[in-house]
Amino acid sequence: MTFTRMSYTPVNSYDNDQKIWSGEPVIKYFDPDLSIGEIIFHEMRRHPQLTAQISATEGTVLTRRELLANVMRVSSYMRSEGLLQSDIVGIIGRNTTHMLAVAYACFFNGIAFHSLNISYDRDTIEKIFKVTRPCIIFCDGDEFEKVRSATAQLDVKIVTMRNHPLDSIKIDEVLTTPIERNFQPAKLERGNDQTLAILCSSGTTGTPKAVTITNSRHILAANYHLTTADIQYSHNTLDWITGLLTTITSGVFSTTRIIADNPFDPAFAMRIIEEYKVTWIIQPPSCMALMINCPDFETCDLSSLQCYLFGGSRAALEVQKAIRCRLSHDCLQFAYGFTELGAMATVNYHFDEKAGSVGRLVNGLKLKIINDEGVSLGPDEVGEVCIMNNQHWSGYYGNEVETRSMRDSLRWYHSGDLGYMDRDGFLYIVDRKKEMLKYQNIMYYPNDIENIISEMPQVAEVCVFGIWSDIFGDEAAAAVVKKTGCELEAEDVVDYVSYRTDSKYKQLNGGALIVEDLQRSANGKTNRMANKAHFLNVKSRRS
CATH class of the missing domain: 3.40.50.12780 (ANL, N-terminal domain)
Known part of the structure; x- marks a missing residue:
């Protein structure tokens, strides 16, 4: 074009x-x-x-x-x-x-x-x-x-x-x-x-x-x-x-x-x-x-x-x-x-x-x-x-x-x-300062995993957050909105991330959840805290 x-x-x-x-x-x-x-x-x-x-x-x-x-x-x-x-x-x-x-x-x-x-x-x-x-x-x-x-x-x-x-x-x-x-x-x-x-x-x-x-x-x-x-x-x-x-x-x-x-x-x-x-x-x-x-x-x-x-x-x-x-x-x-x-x-x-x-x-x-x-x-x-x-x-x-x-x-x-x-004067945003996660003392950003999941052709939107583990620290988990008419299971998302990265701390160690829509703040921004709360609520009801 x-x-x-x-x-x-x-x-x-x-x-x-x-x-x-x-x-x-x-x-x-x-x-x-x-x-x-x-x-x-x-x-x-x-x-x-x-x-x-x-x-x-x-x-x-x-x-x-x-x-x-x-x-x-x-x-x-x-x-x-x-x-x-x-x-x-x-x-x-x-x-x-x-x-x-x-x-x-x-x-x-x-x-x-x-x-x-x-x-x-x-x-x-x-x-x-x-x-x-x-x-x-x-x-x-x-x-x-x-x-x-x-x-x-x-x-x-x-x-x-x-x-x-x-x-x-x-x-x-x-x-x-x-x-x-x-x-x-x-x-x-x-x-x-x-x-x-x-x-x-x-x-x-x-x-x-x-x-x-x-x-x-x-x-x-x-x-x-x-x-x-x-x-x-x-x-x-x-x-x-x-x-x-x-x-x-x-x-x-x-x-x-x-x-x-x-x-x-x-x-x-x-x-x-x-x-x-x-x-x-x-x-x-x-x-x-x-x-x-x-x-x-x-x-x-x-x-x-x-x-x-x-x-x-x-x-x-x-x-x-x-x-x-x-x-x-x-x-x-x-x-x-x-x-x-x-x-x-x-x-x-x-x-x-x-x-x-x-x-x-x-x-x-x-x-x-x-x-x-x-x-x-x-x-x-x-x-x-x-x-x-x-x-x-x-x-x-x-x-x-x-x-x-x-x-x-x-x-x-x-x-x-x-x-x-960068050296050409272009700004790159990595993530929110307060949203850095730590898995086994290794720092990582939710956006790193969001970028991987977004590659999936069935995915419309995604939000990644940390689920606390007393042993490992922040285990990454994801709420995922699939595209209309597509078939997608939570396990597919977990497997895709596992295939795309060999870093243990960047795996979806906390799992994934397919949702109708992401949780947002009043001005439409994706709300990580609310998506995490919804994820935990759904998981607790299923357990």
């Missing part, structure tokens, strides 16, 4: 003395004094006739003029309620027609929103919102009673976005608010150091932390190629950094955004790409795996895609190859980053040459690899990945202790990921 390369390739430099890699300098496309909200306001007025948003599930279409009017109405409502820039707006909702107006209204008013996943239970919502204490919460009617119960101790108004209960404030009522005369977006009281949004950490080890995202330009990095001709689609909601990224880039670059408020369905997603000629998409690897496991995958038309980003967790090379074989352009790009950074850190545009890499640094970032003593390491040496973006970060809202553990006094973010940079 012949590809046309679509993307700009960043160049990194390396300081051999400091052992620090640097991306290229940041290019300033917009007035540095303007907030994200101000940029979106001006860009929406520049292109009033363009289609801003299409809902594939609700059947609505909004031009940029119509969307801007809705945003100003919601903004005016917030102002009439007396909200200040120090206040917080809560969001727990799907990608419905007017959710974009709520997000942009917060941007226009300089008010940070705190977005939670709709799957959070009542107790989790209560714990999280006790930290940020929102004044108004925008949620779907589906979650209204849960949200009202969780926030009973707060003085909060609740606006519903769809499926409205009788006693809720409906978004349609908010949209009747008169637009403030001579409406202008607010100037940020603290400039662009001010918090733009608050998302939640993955929450795989406890209650999710409230992660502040600074009102900066770094979230636009690697997407300056977007134009008014682009059609963007992401199924991710505003509680994901990728959902926030899509929300911002569609406003800044005046693209058309396709949304849907249903649970992710691979066949439906592929129909969206085909019907609307989507050019830009961002997905987690779990969605990619579902797509290649869908009967429609081999016949769907993905030829319109010119930028296919994925990230958030590791995608097996077999999954990447399967997706890439269906694309007309060389546009499958592995993006690495973490919520605290607020955007992408690296992007890989070189699949053929560096298939296992997450790529080179984007503009404006620095990176170093450190050992357990904090000493910087050189090329091809494995250690913790640390990144600096030279921007303000307000940390975890209300949690100074965790903030200091994430970002040190020299402003380096400690990712918790183990990796290395």
Whole structure:
């Protein structure tokens, strides 16, 4: 297959003395004094006739003029309620027609929103919102009673976005608010150091932390190629950094955004790409795996895609190859980053040459690899990945202790990921620092075994974890999702790993389990702890 390369390739430099890699300098496309909200306001007025948003599930279409009017109405409502820039707006909702107006209204008013996943239970919502204490919460009617119960101790108004209960404030009522005369977006009281949004950490080890995202330009990095001709689609909601990224880039670059408020369905997603000629998409690897496991995958038309980003967790090379074989352009790009950074850190545009890499640094970032003593390491040496973006970060809202553990006094973010940079400046992620396993005092990574299992043509997804043995230590075990229509037994997986490696510690000494789906955290990432718990629960019932 012949590809046309679509993307700009960043160049990194390396300081051999400091052992620090640097991306290229940041290019300033917009007035540095303007907030994200101000940029979106001006860009929406520049292109009033363009289609801003299409809902594939609700059947609505909004031009940029119509969307801007809705945003100003919601903004005016917030102002009439007396909200200040120090206040917080809560969001727990799907990608419905007017959710974009709520997000942009917060941007226009300089008010940070705190977005939670709709799957959070009542107790989790209560714990999280006790930290940020929102004044108004925008949620779907589906979650209204849960949200009202969780926030009973707060003085909060609740606006519903769809499926409205009788006693809720409906978004349609908010949209009747008169637009403030001579409406202008607010100037940020603290400039662009001010918090733009608050998302939640993955929450795989406890209650999710409230992660502040600074009102900066770094979230636009690697997407300056977007134009008014682009059609963007992401199924991710505003509680994901990728959902926030899509929300911002569609406003800044005046693209058309396709949304849907249903649970992710691979066949439906592929129909969206085909019907609307989507050019830009961002997905987690779990969605990619579902797509290649869908009967429609081999016949769907993905030829319109010119930028296919994925990230958030590791995608097996077999999954990447399967997706890439269906694309007309060389546009499958592995993006690495973490919520605290607020955007992408690296992007890989070189699949053929560096298939296992997450790529080179984007503009404006620095990176170093450190050992357990904090000493910087050189090329091809494995250690913790640390990144600096030279921007303000307000940390975890209300949690100074965790903030200091994430970002040190020299402003380096400690990712918790183990990796290395090769001599060409490409980053490779080995595994999570805390997920290293030890079998008979030999260290190994779950990903080593996941890569082997992913080679099996019958396997759609896999998660490997350690089962503790008093004699041997961490015995590797696996939860495996098989592809639709394939025959696969747990013993087949164990035997394949045994055949592929002669290392005793990399065998599935703890066994394997075929599952319908992997256990995931609320933001869709594979949750090793939950998969291990499920594995042990099933094994105990069978014994």
